[in-house]
Amino acid sequence: MSEFLEVPNFALQKGGMLPLARLAYRTLGTLNAARDNAVLVPSWYTGTDADSEFVFCGGGKRALDPGKHFIILTNLLGNGISSSPSNTPAPYDRGMFPNVTLYDNVVLQHKLVTGTFGITRLHLVTGWSMGACQTYQWASQYPDMVRAAAPIAGSARTASFNKIFLLSLRRALTLDPAFDEGFYARPPLAGLRAFAAIYAGWGVSEAFFRTKAYAAFGASTHEEFSQYFWEPFFQKCDANNLLSQLWTWEHGDISDTPAFKGDFEAALAAIKAKTIILPVDLDRYFPPVDSEYEARFMPNGECRTINSIWGHMAPFNPADAAIIDAALNELLG
């Protein structure tokens, strides 16, 4: 079950505010007396705290172990559990939900970590995809609070190639006349199906299709892979929530803060955490070349590329999850 931190009159980085910002989270394990065993895991695009628990803590002995660590699983603003278009009262509901940044998300999470739990230093921050983007954001925004970091298949600044993917997703979804500028009477299903088909072509690699690895999802063709996996995946999501999180993703940039004023290399250099960056060689929108660039400017950063035909979806492949766990174990010490 999720719990909530509520922050009234929460001013947003890019203008506007939320009269009552709600950050949903769940915790696993126990915070020790020294308060130094906390691991923070921010959620990915569409992901929830429950999803993070399943992917990072499920299936037997895992690196993130509630028997040892106090694991805080947070929900991204816009994901439908934290404050989102789908659950915020008028006049900030649906198509009128304000734009939130990764900076805003991390400010809220910081209030949770320090205010609610009295933690002054996180033992580890890790996350996948937009969870990785939040990991970079944490390490740069609060450098003294992050002992170690492991961004998995994400970036510190959203690349323009990634942005063209996001642009195509937004254009397709909002084309559906049922979308109605965010005030839909029923879900814009055709738009969500177009969204799913675009995602299917980016979420995994060319080799994943060529080797018919989609058989792991019970699919025997590319179209069945879209039908059996990607369509249900996105049809369960609220369209406005998808677009809200998409805006957040699109504007990811750790240097877009009052402290760094767009100086990306300086924002990377400010990161003190021992960091293992874990990109995937065949990730189509977070290519390792950008991770390597980031690592060059981070005093304690190392880029360790995972080779996997699962591409961006590598953490869902048990063999790749084991590689990720090995890196997390190294950082957990």
Add this chain to the structure above:
Amino acid sequence: MSEFLEVPNFALQKGGMLPLARLAYRTLGTLNAARDNAVLVPSWYTGTDADSEFVFCGGGKRALDPGKHFIILTNLLGNGISSSPSNTPAPYDRGMFPNVTLYDNVVLQHKLVTGTFGITRLHLVTGWSMGACQTYQWASQYPDMVRAAAPIAGSARTASFNKIFLLSLRRALTLDPAFDEGFYARPPLAGLRAFAAIYAGWGVSEAFFRTKAYAAFGASTHEEFSQYFWEPFFQKCDANNLLSQLWTWEHGDISDTPAFKGDFEAALAAIKAKTIILPVDLDRYFPPVDSEYEARFMPNGECRTINSIWGHMAPFNPADAAIIDAALNELLG
């Protein structure tokens, strides 16, 4: 100016017929007395005979030389010049235009080459993208008629990864309510813009964006690249024509013929032409790995991969066009 071959009552491979199939083409140069200097260049997706002339014969000394060769530039069915949804009378107009295959296209081109020009053997067949797909189709469908072949950034059978890209394009375009099942009163512009944004993310490589190579199009951001190049590119196209050619592309498979009955390796093995396959390393939908597979089964096939951040669009980059011309010169002898 295009000329036309008209074939009445043209039965189509996948059912239905065209009461008057029109194959548009233009020729450059002169057919010699031996009729052995003919080069056939089928068009690409959305491309025309004029586009082929510009790309393959423009800009000074090129491999395809009207001073030496009789160059036949054909137009794909559905491209708006050959029989297409946009120019065919009812009841086969617009959304009711029948599905045509690469096999159908090549049957028509064969009638032109043999019937109109009395050519029994083509000195070379070459083309880019869907023009490459037609090149494979020719070499397999009429193996004794193709002396040499150079498919550039295409495939003999459309891969499932490629098909998921095409599925996403179709879903986005047909979502536009203005599309109206193909009977639009005005162009479905929003649909075409979504189509353009999807294409922008596949047409060139990640490195093209990362290095801001889109500056070659006057663009300074990913969105400007979409606006300045891809949107005008597709907004000039008729939506039904785009979908017709897309269906043809999606169903590309040289073995889907009465002769080969789906035996892909046999269809490749039947190719007698000396062939240089020219894929591009960073082509997102026609990856070299498929070309290498094809070459293994072709008795006289060689795969020669071009390295270019222009990806699929390599022939539009002068440096890559020079590499292509060198291979064509080798084949022309």
